[in-house]
Amino acid sequence: MTGLCVSDVSLxxxxxxxxxxxxxxxxxxxxxxxxxGPNAAGKSTLLRAIAQLAPYRGNIAxxxxxxARMPIRRRARLIGVMPQTLPSGSSLxxxxxxxxALRAGSDALGLQADEKAMAVLERLGIGDLAMEPLDQLSGxxxxxxxxxxxxxxxxxxxxxxxxxSALDLARQVRLLGExxxxxxxxxxxxxxxxxLAMAAQWADRIVLMHRGALHSSGQPATVLTPDLLAQVYxxxxxxxxxxxxxxTVMIDGEV
Amino acid sequence: xxxxxxxxxxxxxxxxxxxNRRRAVLVAVMAALAALGIVLDLVxxxxxxxxxxxxxxxxxxxxxxxxxxxxxxxxxxxxAMALLVGAALxxxxxxMQTVLENPLAEPFTLGVSASAALxxxxxxxxxxxxxxxxxxxxxxxxxxxFALGALTLLQLLGRLRGGGPEVLILFGxxxxxxxxxxxxxxxxxxxxxxxxxxxxxxxxxxxxANWQGxxxxxxxxxxxxxxxxxxxWQLTALRMGEDQARSFGVDVDxxxxxxxxxxxxxxxxxxxxxxxxxxxxxxxxxxxxxxxxEDHRFFLPASVLTGALVxxxxxxxxxxxxxxxxLPVGLVTSLIGxxxxxxxxxxxxxxx
Numbered sequence: 001m002t003g004l005c006v007s008d009v010s011l012x013x014x015x016x017x018x019x020x021x022x023x024x025x026x027x028x029x030x031x032x033x034x035x036x037g038p039n040a041a042g043k044s045t046l047l048r049a050i051a052q053l054a055p056y057r058g059n060i061a062x063x064x065x066x067x068a069r070m071p072i073r074r075r076a077r078l079i080g081v082m083p084q085t086l087p088s089g090s091s092l093x094x095x096x097x098x099x100x101a102l103r104a105g106s107d108a109l110g111l112q113a114d115e116k117a118m119a120v121l122e123r124l125g126i127g128d129l130a131m132e133p134l135d136q137l138s139g140x141x142x143x144x145x146x147x148x149x150x151x152x153x154x155x156x157x158x159x160x161x162x163x164x165s166a167l168d169l170a171r172q173v174r175l176l177g178e179x180x181x182x183x184x185x186x187x188x189x190x191x192x193x194x195x196l197a198m199a200a201q202w203a204d205r206i207v208l209m210h211r212g213a214l215h216s217s218g219q220p221a222t223v224l225t226p227d228l229l230a231q232v233y234x235x236x237x238x239x240x241x242x243x244x245x246x247x248t249v250m251i252d253g254e255v
Numbered sequence: 256x257x258x259x260x261x262x263x264x265x266x267x268x269x270x271x272x273x274x275n276r277r278r279a280v281l282v283a284v285m286a287a288l289a290a291l292g293i294v295l296d297l298v299x300x301x302x303x304x305x306x307x308x309x310x311x312x313x314x315x316x317x318x319x320x321x322x323x324x325x326x327x328x329x330x331x332x333x334x335a336m337a338l339l340v341g342a343a344l345x346x347x348x349x350x351m352q353t354v355l356e357n358p359l360a361e362p363f364t365l366g367v368s369a370s371a372a373l374x375x376x377x378x379x380x381x382x383x384x385x386x387x388x389x390x391x392x393x394x395x396x397x398x399x400x401f402a403l404g405a406l407t408l409l410q411l412l413g414r415l416r417g418g419g420p421e422v423l424i425l426f427g428x429x430x431x432x433x434x435x436x437x438x439x440x441x442x443x444x445x446x447x448x449x450x451x452x453x454x455x456x457x458x459x460x461x462x463x464a465n466w467q468g469x470x471x472x473x474x475x476x477x478x479x480x481x482x483x484x485x486x487x488w489q490l491t492a493l494r495m496g497e498d499q500a501r502s503f504g505v506d507v508d509x510x511x512x513x514x515x516x517x518x519x520x521x522x523x524x525x526x527x528x529x530x531x532x533x534x535x536x537x538x539x540x541x542x543x544x545x546x547x548x549e550d551h552r553f554f555l556p557a558s559v560l561t562g563a564l565v566x567x568x569x570x571x572x573x574x575x576x577x578x579x580x581x582l583p584v585g586l587v588t589s590l591i592g593x594x595x596x597x598x599x600x601x602x603x604x605x606x607x
Contacts, residue, residue, distance in 0.1 A: 048498075051502055052501075053498050053501060053502070072501070072504055072505070072506050073504040075504070076502060076503055076504025077504070079502065080502070081498075081499075081502035083496075083498055083499065083502075090494045090495065090549060091544070091548060091549055092491070092494055092495075092548065092549050092550065093271075093548075095267065095268075095271050096271075096491070096548075096549075096550055097494075097495060100488055100491040100492045100494075100495070100503070100550075101492065101495070101499075101503045102503075103488045104488045104489045104491065104492030104500065104503040104504060104505050105489075105492075105503045105504015105505055106504065114268060114271065114272070115268065118264045118267065118268045119264070121264070122263075122264045127263050127264050127267065128263060128267075130264075130267040130268075130270075130271065131267055131270055131271065131274075149495070149499065149503070150502070153503075153504075
């Protein structure tokens, strides 16, 4: 059994149920999966549950191994997380923070860790920020640093919560291209995205969530239909087919 | 995206390594300054010993009996105690600030000092002490137990209530006020003699320093520091936030638990020896952070040394401000600490 398997996951915040009995189709290496759905559908919560940052009932396993029972250091080598909100206020420089992301949970050697961290920054095109303090970066720059912290351990699974929310157009394209490249290297990439047009363009699979449960999943062209968008989001939408099986989504207004 | 020159990574990596070397040098300089501070502390005092005489006594050369006693039994324990107390309080402040994710956390603000004072008051005013202990240790022992008890209670309450560092800080503040309230009650019922002794204790004084105390604190410090340094990367990672640190592979709950245990031992021991000393635990880490940044491999040793140096200087100052009078050292640190505190607020630096 290879891949990420989420089955019958339930989660409450206090008495309020967020996810009930959610089961996803198995997520395979090499695929970019986009979690979509209206606000409060439970997308971020599901991501946190997979990352073992929120307690849940049910089973989440990677290659057949229960993630909840895995030692934290081993899990950190397998899963990289890019959170939605980025803590500010640290005077650590970018490079230091990425080295810390590598060395805090492993016995990586000093010089190797330094070089590895620098290589990741360069891969993401933010090498020039290496010696900038975190608290002096723009939101978009911090978001890129956050991605660097998530991928520096070479994780098999990459979980991203609205990774493009603070990025300009060029950086959005760069980041999404990078996600495709990371997936092509055999990783399982799962991202929460609000922009359905973007999701349609970059995802192999869209998982549409609604009220804490799975609504539908599949290739963008099968999931993103006008009927379905009206049902889940309450919007009037047009979906047009482009070349190579791609689609674009245009929203005209509320139902 | 613009293609960048491949060399820039190498250049910046070099800059990073240079910066680390500079920080290591800074830490070494601070160690030298702390050593200088202890010498300065040793050669000042109401006895008016000349420098050469003090140094001769230290080196073990032939000096008068009086000089030998002053240097070895009075000044050296006081100077060593100042150094160790400063180091212990600053280290506990530094680690508390990181694990509680709050720049104002330190033994003083979390009620450790107030609880220790309450313990001392119970011994001084009510005469309630541990049996089978020599009488000169009874006050320290009580203060230690109360301080450690306060931090244990804090952790238990935090565990029961669940939730993160904010809850611990709120409980700490509540504990601070509770201890202060009980202390007031004891002050109210205290005899004039006991009250005077208590007030003196709450001002923090090095004058009662002795070799047993110095050795005890040195042992606790020596036992804690290696573990602190071993956790340096994990603590650095925690600066990126709890969830991030978790995803980096840091068991945040365990880190917090063990760090608070170390910090409790350090703070309780230090405070029980010398009474209430404010602001070293707060100012030491802040100065260290400004000097070497937040990479805890440098930040923790720098905090230790800054605290040691500040306490050494405070001890020296306490002997010099009013000639012939030994001011309680807690007064001096508070007077140095307050402006630092105000400056921190004025700088408007907010974390998170």
